[in-house]
Amino acid sequence: MSSPKRRSLKPLALALVFAFANVALAVQTGQAVPVEFKLRTADGGEITSEMLRGDVVVLAFGASWLPLSRAQVEGVQKLADQYSERNVRVYWVSTDSASPKSKNYATDGQLRDFAKRQGLKVAILRDSEGSLVKALHIDQLPSVVLLNRAGSVSGSPVGGLDPNGNLADQLAPRLNKLLAEN
16 A cells, blocks of 8 residues: 555655656657756755746756866856847756765755856756756757747757856857847
8 A cells, every 4th residue: 555645745746747748758769848847956946847938948967076167157147248238058967976975965055166167157957857958859068058038949969068168159049040030
């Protein structure tokens, strides 16, 4: 017999499985299906895909333990500053584990400290289990995913990072095109 707590988690687990399965199918088939997610912030809040509808969204996936993420967050902040007045929402999505037993564990406080040291002012979202990374078929870190105003993935993820490059310049053509769409 299932406990009441376990029973109440089953619908949530099934809903998440179906939501991420729909994202994976949309990515594989090239369909413009909105991405559905709910991620916790390092400040204890929550950001959902529904909250972001109507805006162009940049999800920059990285990890505090990854040396390239230090350069990535600098570019992410410049991008956020450059597009702050144009309805582009920029987030850094940490893939650091929330489990103390994991070798890549980071607390919310450690992530906030990392962001402060790197000058990152955008919200930090947590994909600690890697569910969204898997659903979007991200195969390397750091990576950047763009979502259009309808919440669908726009183009392929931008994987890797040129530490001497300019992320804002690299993404400008794609972002400007998304901003021009109704």
